[in-house]
Amino acid sequence: MYKILSKRELAQGTVVENVISAPRIAKKAKPGQFVILRVNETGERIPLTMADTDPEKGTITLIYQVVGKTTALMKTLNVGDGYQDIAGPLGKPTHIEKVGTVVCIGGGTGIAVLHPITRALKQAGNKVYGICGARTKDLLIMEDAMAAASTECTLCTDDGSCGYHGFGTDLLKQILDREKVDLVVGIGPVPMMKFVCSVTLPYNVRTLVSLNAIMVDGTGMCGCCRATVGGKTAFACVDGPEFDGHQVDFDELTKRLRGYADMERQSMELFEHKCSCK
């Protein structure tokens, strides 16, 4: 049992932050790595990135968005409850080095994944522009943490309710037009990552993205998480999750992510039905 030590609802309760006791994992985890967890005996295995870790306290922080049955079930867990299984750290850590100027652009819960990477890139001596975007003000998360992690951080919303009125990619483009950027890290929903890559491509700037492929084991054993990168099949769990965005077949990823849409809906309906019967 991996105990939940704290729970905080961010962004209108659709995004939840959990601090969980997992000493072995906390000691080893690096930015960019994830865990695979299972809520209970009948649960499925889902991957979540570690938004933070505290090796001294032996804790990891997960920030998840409620999108389906498993994450909805997770939201019902409170401090003192626990997750049945958490395995990790999995995936390759982000390669952190001093390259010069970096833009870290995050959308939605992707910001949680982006945060430790942003912090590490700044610590490595880079000039880091942070860009955090969401549909509206209430859905923005971790503004303060990202401000602290980057040299300069800008917020933006689609509806203009907070910060810049428009897409983060507009801000990205402004920076690219203005100065030399050595690396862009874009993490968020698949359409957003695809968009970021199409913006950076003409500038020929290396662009890292984090692929949220569907996973089972997370150790390269099943091949479920395969994605086409540079025309070749890669396993997101062991070869990634970060890849050169200009090489990724995002359309294939988008389709694969919808592979179980019907069953996911069925699962969710059953769950909501059970909840409302209680």
Place this chain on the structure above:
Amino acid sequence: MAEEKAKVPRQKMPEQDPAVRRRNFKEVPLGYSPETAKLEASRCIQCKTPGCSKGCPVGIDIPGFVKEIAVGNFEAGIAKLKEQNALPAVCGRVCPQESQCEGNCILGKKGEPVAIGRLERFIADWERTEGKMKLATLPAPSGKKVAVVGSGPSGLTVAGDLCLKGHDVTVFEAFHKPGGVLLYGIPEFRLPKDILFSEINGLERLGVKFEVNAVVGKVVSLEELFEEGFDAIYVAVGAGLPYFLGVPGENLIGVYSANEYLTRSNLMKAYLFPEYDTPLVRGKNVIVVGAGNVAMDSARTAMRMGADTVKIVYRRSREEMPARAEEIHHAEEEGIELFLLTNPVRFLGDADGRLTTVECQKMELGEADASGRRRPVPIEGAFFTMPTDLAVISVGAGANPLLTGSTPALSLNKRGYIVAQPETGKTTMKGVWAGGDIVTGMATVIQAMGAGKQAAASMHDYLTIGW
């Protein structure tokens, strides 16, 4: 006397009716009754130099345990069996007996061999259901700590053997439950999980500790295990890297590796969806590419998931099919068709990226290749397509580099398997042994256990004498 006994025919195993079982996950063979077991055991002529035991990779005293069954002394029978085999209920179900013990039984020369596998299964089941499972008495603790990485049959064997020698054993497993392929690969209808858990539970009660969710090489390295105070390590991580065909369309939704398909179904119980949360594509027209045990398991699972048609697509002929004869027979009885001398060349999908069609090429057999089997050669222009909404690729597995890649001190061979001394399992890294599929490539349960037995003996020497 011998002739007298030979007159008793080999006793049939009652089985679930194929028409019924093809739609359920309950075990297929139903097991012997005590009477049938005694009768079958009485067929054994108790050879002075028994071929059966020689054919057994762990050298079970087969006439010894069979004799006890024949006289109805089941308790003594299971005790004898367990001297050599810690997982008899598993082996009695999945071992390729026809090519091992039974293949070497003298009665098989003229008629039918003693049904050693069925007797093994009977006696192990009897012990479990009668609640007679006895715990061995342990020697005084040796004060030595052993780490076992991977909880498949090889790791479990080492854990049991070294625990019985008084060492303090911890098994590290990447998944959330121990068992290896026995758990996530072999389906319930061939190896009920309760039986596996009960054998693992026996080890736990003996004192073996299990640390699940522990991906060694990621959360802890072998060096760190030594720093934590382990004196010796056994690596038995299996051969868990799925091979694909490398043909167009292989990333369409509905194309699975056998590992994924079986893991979702067995470990995650996707066949009980939505009671269990893990989804699985339920194909109507299914193809399974490959013809080993893994392919048979995948095909039979797809049938049980409600498929209309399931086809085994294999590029060679029936003779070269690597699966056990019994499994092929079971599959055919359940309505699975064999499409031999056929090779998929392309998968086609719809606008949503879902598999709809497979294109295949007909093959013929040419000259023998390095493996001694006749090489399949494509017949030019002989293409055809079949509607298919689920394809399971089951063409083998290789060495997963996750652990070995993070352990430079371990020497690997060209194909990425760990180099270990055949007699002892010693690797090139001091204090580290390896065995099972990660050394040999995909083999069998009992071979993985045999490697474990040898390594455990060598590790015990090391722990008590030195490297």
